[in-house]
Amino acid sequence: MRIPQLVSPEQQQRLHPIGTVLTVVGGLVLLASTFLPWAYSSAALDDMTILGYPSTLQLYAAGFGLGAAVFAFLGRRLARGDGRQVVGWTRGAKTASVAAAVYLVVILGSIGLELGGLVNVVYGGWVALVGALVALVGSRLLVSGRPPRLARRVPPAWLGILSIAAAMAVVLYAAYYGLDQEDAGGFVSFVVVAIGAVAVLFRLGVMRWLSAVSGRHRKVLIFAAFLTAFAFPFTQNGSDENMSIATQVLIFAVTALGLNIVVGLAGLLDLGYIAFLGAGAFTAAILSNSVFSTVDWHPPFIVVVLISGAVSGTLGLIIGTPTLRVSGDYLAIVTLAFGEIFRFGMINLDGTDGPDLTNGSNGIPGVPDLNLFGLDFKDTHTVLGIQLGRFANYYFLLLVLIAVVILIFVRLNNSRIGRGWVAIREDEKAAEAMGVNVFGLKLFAFASGAFLAGVAGSIKAHHDVSVTPDQYIFLESAFLLAAVVLGGMGTVLGVLVGATLLKLMPEKLRFVEEYRLLIFGLLLVVMMRFRPEGLVASKRRQLEFHDDDDELAEKIQSDIDEREATGVVPVGGQA
Amino acid sequence: MTQSFFQALADGLTLGSLYALIAVGYTVVYGIVQLINFAHGEIFMVGAFGAVATFVVLGGGTLAWWVLPIMLAGGIVAAVLVALATERLAYRPLRNAPRLAPLITAIGISVFLQEAVRLFYGRIPGFPDAKSNVQFPNIQGVTGSPFVIGGVTIQRAAVFTVVALVICTIFLYGFVNRTRLGRAMQATSQDPDTARLMGIDIDKIIMIAFALGAALAAVAGMAQGLLNHNINFRMGFIAGLKAFSAAVLGGIGNIYGAVLGGLVLGVAESMAVTYVPGVFGGSAWKDVWAFIILILVLVFRPQGLLGARVVDRA
Numbered sequence: 045m046r047i048p049q050l051v052s053p054e055q056q057q058r059l060h061p062i063g064t065v066l067t068v069v070g071g072l073v074l075l076a077s078t079f080l081p082w083a084y085s086s087a088a089l090d091d092m093t094i095l096g097y098p099s100t101l102q103l104y105a106a107g108f109g110l111g112a113a114v115f116a117f118l119g120r121r122l123a124r125g126d127g128r129q130v131v132g133w134t135r136g137a138k139t140a141s142v143a144a145a146v147y148l149v150v151i152l153g154s155i156g157l158e159l160g161g162l163v164n165v166v167y168g169g170w171v172a173l174v175g176a177l178v179a180l181v182g183s184r185l186l187v188s189g190r191p192p193r194l195a196r197r198v199p200p201a202w203l204g205i206l207s208i209a210a211a212m213a214v215v216l217y218a219a220y221y222g223l224d225q226e227d228a229g230g231f232v233s234f235v236v237v238a239i240g241a242v243a244v245l246f247r248l249g250v251m252r253w254l255s256a257v258s259g260r261h262r263k264v265l266i267f268a269a270f271l272t273a274f275a276f277p278f279t280q281n282g283s284d285e286n287m288s289i290a291t292q293v294l295i296f297a298v299t300a301l302g303l304n305i306v307v308g309l310a311g312l313l314d315l316g317y318i319a320f321l322g323a324g325a326f327t328a329a330i331l332s333n334s335v336f337s338t339v340d341w342h343p344p345f346i347v348v349v350l351i352s353g354a355v356s357g358t359l360g361l362i363i364g365t366p367t368l369r370v371s372g373d374y375l376a377i378v379t380l381a382f383g384e385i386f387r388f389g390m391i392n393l394d395g396t397d398g399p400d401l402t403n404g405s406n407g408i409p410g411v412p413d414l415n416l417f418g419l420d421f422k423d424t425h426t427v428l429g430i431q432l433g434r435f436a437n438y439y440f441l442l443l444v445l446i447a448v449v450i451l452i453f454v455r456l457n458n459s460r461i462g463r464g465w466v467a468i469r470e471d472e473k474a475a476e477a478m479g480v481n482v483f484g485l486k487l488f489a490f491a492s493g494a495f496l497a498g499v500a501g502s503i504k505a506h507h508d509v510s511v512t513p514d515q516y517i518f519l520e521s522a523f524l525l526a527a528v529v530l531g532g533m534g535t536v537l538g539v540l541v542g543a544t545l546l547k548l549m550p551e552k553l554r555f556v557e558e559y560r561l562l563i564f565g566l567l568l569v570v571m572m573r574f575r576p577e578g579l580v581a582s583k584r585r586q587l588e589f590h591d592d593d594d595e596l597a598e599k600i601q602s603d604i605d606e607r608e609a610t611g612v613v614p615v616g617g618q619a
Numbered sequence: 620m621t622q623s624f625f626q627a628l629a630d631g632l633t634l635g636s637l638y639a640l641i642a643v644g645y646t647v648v649y650g651i652v653q654l655i656n657f658a659h660g661e662i663f664m665v666g667a668f669g670a671v672a673t674f675v676v677l678g679g680g681t682l683a684w685w686v687l688p689i690m691l692a693g694g695i696v697a698a699v700l701v702a703l704a705t706e707r708l709a710y711r712p713l714r715n716a717p718r719l720a721p722l723i724t725a726i727g728i729s730v731f732l733q734e735a736v737r738l739f740y741g742r743i744p745g746f747p748d749a750k751s752n753v754q755f756p757n758i759q760g761v762t763g764s765p766f767v768i769g770g771v772t773i774q775r776a777a778v779f780t781v782v783a784l785v786i787c788t789i790f791l792y793g794f795v796n797r798t799r800l801g802r803a804m805q806a807t808s809q810d811p812d813t814a815r816l817m818g819i820d821i822d823k824i825i826m827i828a829f830a831l832g833a834a835l836a837a838v839a840g841m842a843q844g845l846l847n848h849n850i851n852f853r854m855g856f857i858a859g860l861k862a863f864s865a866a867v868l869g870g871i872g873n874i875y876g877a878v879l880g881g882l883v884l885g886v887a888e889s890m891a892v893t894y895v896p897g898v899f900g901g902s903a904w905k906d907v908w909a910f911i912i913l914i915l916v917l918v919f920r921p922q923g924l925l926g927a928r929v930v931d932r933a
Binding site: 307311313315363366367369370373374376377378380381382384385388389391392518519522525529533558559561562564565566567568569572573576 | 653655709712713716717718719720721722723724726727728729730731732733734735738856857860863864867903904906907910911913914917918921
């Protein structure tokens with residue numbers, strides 16, 4: 045998407061000093077306004093009625109204001125030089141101003157909504173809005189300069205590792221804090237703040253620097269990330285409420301990562317992916333010790349996992365073999381049809397319309413908790429004085445699974461197979477002419493994705509306690525696909541972000557429950573229109589989706605050159 | 620024995636006519652822009668709801684036969700407008716995007732349209748609540764006591780459906796072969812670039828393709844309402860899938876193929892319910908049979924019964 049330039053670069057060159065003054069003044073006004081009361085009553089959001097010191101939510105606004113002012117001040121000389129810069133101060137100032145304005149609109153809007161009308165916004169709020177708008181206008185007049193070169197600075201190893209640790213600590217705290225927000229307004233404001241802060245860091249060049257540092261200390265990064273994820277249950281102090289959301293997010297993310305192999309890497313649109321998850325879940329439930337199980341054989345879970353994966357993988361082969369030979373569009377429809385066949389089949393295998401296997405639409409309830417290596421998953425354990433309940437047990441298991449899936453994903457992507465997938469995705473005929481085994485690679489992607497879904501399903505069956513056909517409907521497939529698309533096809537980080545957003549938002553935003561699907565449908569359309577490569581874009585994907593955009597191609601080429609010059613390996617295995 | 624055969628045939632032809640009417644929409648659009656308009660099932664649903672809306676607003680409570688064409692016109696207008704809006708706002712900007720993009724957009728539109736009808740239809744004063752089944756008016760003449768011919772029961776609405784298909788097919792044949800626009804459509808379908816050089820406005824042709832499909836889908840929506848006596852916001856999903864199967868069966872991109880494919884699929888589905896022995900022959904499995912036919916066609920004859928223009932375009 046091209047945002048129209050309101051002020052041309054030449055004008056910015058001339059207006060830069062005025063822009064600096066306006067941005068600094070606006071930012072400082074916003075900062076000062078947070079010491080004033082914003083709301084008429086303390087009932088909205090947190091208490092914003094106090095004159096003298098800011099509340100937590102006001103503090104965020106103060107942060108953006110201060111950021112805009114300081115960054116604009118630090119970038120004041122940019123228009124005089126040739127635009128070279130180490131840190132993108134003015135870029136950061138611009139983004140901070142936008143974030144401040146958006147944040148204020150959200151906050152004042154929430155006050156208006158929760159107290160019934162914008163009359164409940166007191167003078168401090170309007171001062172803040174004016175400050176933010178002045179900063180916004182001023183920041184548009186600033187020159188952007190050339191891309192920041194911070195990422196080329198190589199810090200000493202201890203500083204790099206420390207930065208990674210600090211970043212992970214921030215992530216952990218943000219996860220804890222965000223999930224702790226009970227009130228929808230508070231949660232939305234937190235999300236806006238988090239997105240704004242990340243965007244500012246990106247524009248400053250700090251994120252690139254961090255990603256370059258992480259590339260140098262890959263093992264540290266991976267270790268730190270998993271340590272962070274591992275530490276999360278310890279922040280919850282035995283409370284099951286957030287842990288149950290967290291396990292749902294993980295199940296969703298594992299499945300979405302499996303789908304990402306199929307859609308993101310091999311470029312095959314699978315619209316019945318949930319059926320593979322369902323096949324795994326039903327297999328595991330039928331083979332479990334549930335009293336409603338219809339089969340007399342109950343092997344240990346390790347065996348069940350493999351059987352579930354194998355059942356799903358076989359189904360994948362059965363569906364894939366005929367359809368992968370014809371065009372990609374057919375695959376989408378056939379997988380969709382397969383998803384429906386699966387659901388009808390599970391409903392009909394109830395003893396009256398077919399052999400009794402699944403108890404029909406009642407499904408198989410009472411699937412017992414897992415018991416692995418003597419660890420009973422239904423028990424609460426106390427570690428370091430902190431209670432870890434049932435969901436925490438599943439959380440750790442799923443964490444292991446997600447690690448395995450990410451490992452498979454990255455290894456496949458960087459292998460000969462992954463190169464073959466890229467070739468097929470970009471031009472199937474050319475790939476075939478070059479000797480790529482198109483059909484075999486497609487089938488492999490399809491079946492391995494199905495296998496992973498089956499494995500995830502076997503854990504889901506035990507986690508959910510009961511398995512019914514109506515958990516595995518087309519809409520769930522669409523949600524999984526949306527997680528992949530929204531986050532960024534073919535990236536690990538993107539899909540994790542997408543899955544988290546899509547599962548977390550409905551849990552926290554109960555007031556939009558009714559409009560959840562409407563917004564979801566609209567989101568898919570808008571994403572495809574304006575940012576088809578997703579929030580976290582893989583560079584190659586970005587080019588595939590914008591293949592007539594020469595400017596972007598040049599930008600990516602210069603990024604690659606820069607990276608080669610500094611010898612940095614990209615994070616997350618993105619090409 | 621023969622009676623149950625003819626009963627199954629009659630039921631199958633009715634169902635098949637319904638599929639055929641929807642399938643034409645998939646095939647016309649695919650033939651011109653190589654896009655599977657996933658949201659077409661929802662256009663069918665919008666057509667049915669548009670017909671009910673017209674009945675509420677203009678019908679004045681009467682169930683006389685002359686309300687039928689008015690409802691039909693209202694349904695067609697609603698479906699065509701929605702189809703054109705989706706084409707203009709969602710598909711057109713993606714015309715040169717990778718093929719994954721419009722497919723995902725189509726899923727988004729599909730979910731969006733279902734939810735929009737579910738949430739907002741009933742909020743319009745006087746309109747029935749669309750969150751559960753909506754009663755479809757029992758128009759005189761096309762509903763009521765069925766015809767019984769030699770022991771075979773034929774609903775009046777079934778006759779309406781089959782007749783509608785016949786009329787629509789004749790109209791389509793005339794339009795595609797005898798009018799300038801129809802020939803322009805054929806030209807575009809054969810070679811869009813050359814067609815453009817010949818002075819054909821491709822955008823206009825694509826819009827006409829969408830409108831044509833939507834109009835036929837609205838007729839099908841009307842027929843579905845009369846056959847089932849009620850409609851709901853989910854009705855487009857399965858019907859759309861089946862109709863797509865019919866389009867593939869007939870050879871996607873081929874208009875007459877879609878009609879033939881619809882009829883064959885309907886009859887096959889109905890026959891499967893009657894003649895497949897044992898528990899798998901029950902009506903609970905009929906949708907499964909339809910999809911298995913789709914998969915079998917893709918294995919053994921991916922170009923469809925009448926042969927598609929393009930099959931292997933990736």
